[in-house]
Amino acid sequence: MNWIDFTGKVAIITGAGAGIGRGIAAGFAEAGATVVLLDRDDDATQALDDIIARGGRGIFLRCDVTSDDSVRDAAAQSLAAVGPAAVLVNNAGTMRAGSLDTMSMDDWQAILSLNLTGYFRCAQAFGAQMLAQGAGALVHIASISAHAPQSHSGAYSTSKAAVAMLSRQLAAEWGPRGVRSNVVSPGLIRTAMTRTLYDSPGVEEARRAMVPRRRIGEPQDIANAAVFLASDRADYITGEEIVVDGGFTQTIMGTIPRPGFEGVGP
Secondary structure, three states: OOOOOOOOOEEEEEOOOOHHHHHHHHHHHHOOOEEEEEEOOOHHHHHHHHHHHOOOEEEEEEOOOOOHHHHHHHHHHHHHHHOOOOEEEEOOOOOOOEOOOOOOHHHHHHHHHHHHHHHHHHHHHHHHHHHHHOOEEEEEEOOHHHOOOOOOEOOHHHHHHHHHHHHHHHHHHHHHHOEEEEEEEEOOEOOOOOHHHHHOOOHHHHHHHHOOOOOOEOHHHHHHHHHHHHOHHHOOOOOOEEEEOOOHHHOHHHHOOOOOOOOOOO
16 A cells, blocks of 8 residues: 555646756656646656656646736646646745845846745635635745745745745635645755756765755655645645755754864764
């Protein structure tokens, strides 16, 4: 017996073309779900090909989560093609470098439109299908930056902190109607977007040394948490957040000089 089984259920994944979204889509497919990969780029077709090659089921729909019409169309097309959504994973996001004293309002709004309003827009469109069924699960990908501000990244931390509150509000309002909402907050994860960071000499070693698990996370690590939270095994969990960072956020006290309390390990 599979511990988690999504056979016969439809899972919607936004930003599914690469990185964490691609890993999450593969994770749900491996658990038996019919996955709907939403992305504004055609990279998602390659992700879908990989899923089908492994025996999974799914479709790709081009979708821009910053557009009301695009999201509504994707929700309607998905419903017609594979049936009502049982799971929505809000993952599509972006980051733009910039200090708050000089960042343009256009850049600020662009980040919020994708990272926050896009989540709400998709929650409404696909959540309506869940509410009609009286069951469903939302999983929102936030970040450890929701709790520890990431400087010189504009509205990124603000948007991710707001995602956590959006999820809690959805949990409170939709819980009585059978729909759960939770958050997964990744730490240091290796993706195509971050790969150039790790190509710089010494960066990977320095980052690994800061993580108690002594490794950089992979998209599969985030997929495992998302699949669990969306599954019936987490039926009594809603309005919560799982931090997937190898223990990185628990190390702050270790950065403070404390003579006599130094570790003796490697």
